[in-house]
Amino acid sequence: AQTVTQSQPEMSVQEAETVTLSCTYDTSESDYYLFWYKQPPSRQMILVIRQEAYKQQNATENRFSVNFQKAAKSFSLKISDSQLGDAAMYFCAYKSGTSYGKLTFGQGTILTVHP
Amino acid sequence: DTGVSQDPRHKITKRGQNVTFRCDPISEHNRLYWYRQTLGQGPEFLTYFQNEAQLEKSRLLSDRFSAERPKGSFSTLEIQRTEQGDSAMYLCASSAYRGHGELFFGEGSRLTVL
Numbered sequence: 087a088q089t090v091t092q093s094q095p096e097m098s099v100q101e102a103e104t105v106t107l108s109c110t111y112d113t114s115e116s117d118y119y120l121f122w123y124k125q126p127p128s129r130q131m132i133l134v135i136r137q138e139a140y141k142q143q144n145a146t147e148n149r150f151s152v153n154f155q156k157a158a159k160s161f162s163l164k165i166s167d168s169q170l171g172d173a174a175m176y177f178c179a180y181k182s183g184t185s186y187g188k189l190t191f192g193q194g195t196i197l198t199v200h201p
Numbered sequence: 202d203t204g205v206s207q208d209p210r211h212k213i214t215k216r217g218q219n220v221t222f223r224c225d226p227i228s229e230h231n232r233l234y235w236y237r238q239t240l241g242q243g244p245e246f247l248t249y250f251q252n253e254a255q256l257e258k259s260r261l262l263s264d265r266f267s268a269e270r271p272k273g274s275f276s277t278l279e280i281q282r283t284e285q286g287d288s289a290m291y292l293c294a295s296s297a298y299r300g301h302g303e304l305f306f307g308e309g310s311r312l313t314v315l
Contacts, residue, residue, distance in 0.1 A: 090243075121303075130205070131244075131292070131306040177243050186251065187232055187296045187304055191243030 088113045090180050092192035099168045100200050106153075107163045107195050109178030117183025120154065122163045125194075126174040134176070137161065139183070165197075173199045203227060205307035207293050213313045214283055221279045222310040226295030233276050234304065235268055236292040237261065244292055250276060251298075283314045 089112045099105035111120070122134040137145045137154050144152050149169075153162045165172055178192040206225045214220050226233050231252050236244035247266070249257045252273035262268075265283075270276040280287055290311050294304040 092243075095241075123306075128308070130308045133303050136303065179243075186249065186256075187234065188246050188249060188257070189244075189304060191245070194241070194243050 088115070088118075088180050088182070088190050090178050090190050090192040092178055092195050094195045095193070096196045096198070098198040098200060099165070101168055101170060103168055104164060104166045105168055105197065107165075107176055107178075107197065109161045109163070109192055111159050111161065111178070111180050113159070113180065113182075115182055115184075119181040119183065120152075120161045121179040121181070121189070122150070122152070122161075123177045123179055123191075124172075124174045125177065131177070135163065168199050170199050170201060173197055205293055205295055205305050207291075207307040207310045209310060210308065211311045211313075213315065215315050216285060217282055219279065219281045220283060220312060221277055222291050222293075222312075224276045224278070224293030224307060225274075226276070226293070227305055230295035230297050230305070231273065232296045232298065233270055234294045234296075235276070235278050236294065238290040238292055238309070239288075247278075247291075280312070283312075285314045288312055288314045 091110050118139045120137045123131045124134045125131040135147045149166045151164045175194045177194045179189040208223045233250040235247040238244040250270040265281045268278045290309040292309045294306045
């Protein structure tokens with residue numbers, strides 16, 4: 087079974103600074119997808135960024151980018167120019183390439199952004 | 202608003218009572234999922250529907266839990282004889298048949314069992 091581990095329960099960053107959230111996963115599959123989801127307080131979870139395992143290039147979405155290290159099974163999220171609205175719980179998630187959409191989530195990292 | 206909607210948002214009940222949650226997915230999505238999230242943890246998969254067919258159930262879904270999706274539209278999750286351990290946020294998500302597996306989540310239904 088696949089597992090996803092987020093070793094940082096909490097992180098904080100100053101507004102406009104850069105922060106990196108860590109995620110490691112364990113799988114024996116070669117075809118899979120990795121995601122970062124953001125869950126603001128009392129709001130629904132939304133997708134931040136997605137990475138296909140077969141792609142060597144790291145995904146980027148505006149201020150959000152990932153560092154995907156397939157051999158190390160590491161998938162970190164970098165948030166540049168942090169904004170107050172980035173404050174949320176962030177979840178790393180894994181999906182098998184053969185799966186319809188079932189996700190395995192990590193425990194989450196609470197990100198606080200200080201003005 | 203064409204997002205995933207869940208009702209009720211909050212439910213407080215006494216132990217032993219039955220509760221039912223409803224989820225209305227994005228209209229063109231034929232895949233629907235239920236997850237459970239306890240405080241400070243990531244969501245855990247409960248069950249999955251493709252159209253009206255329930256294709257997978259987690260071991261977390263005990264006999265007291267039942268989910269339906271009649272006509273492949275909205276879904277209900279019923280918990281019978283609630284226990285304090287059932288207290289959690291119940292999240293519904295939907296996705297399209299095609300795509301990279303992006304799930305669209307609702308805001309969740311929070312259950313408190315006294």
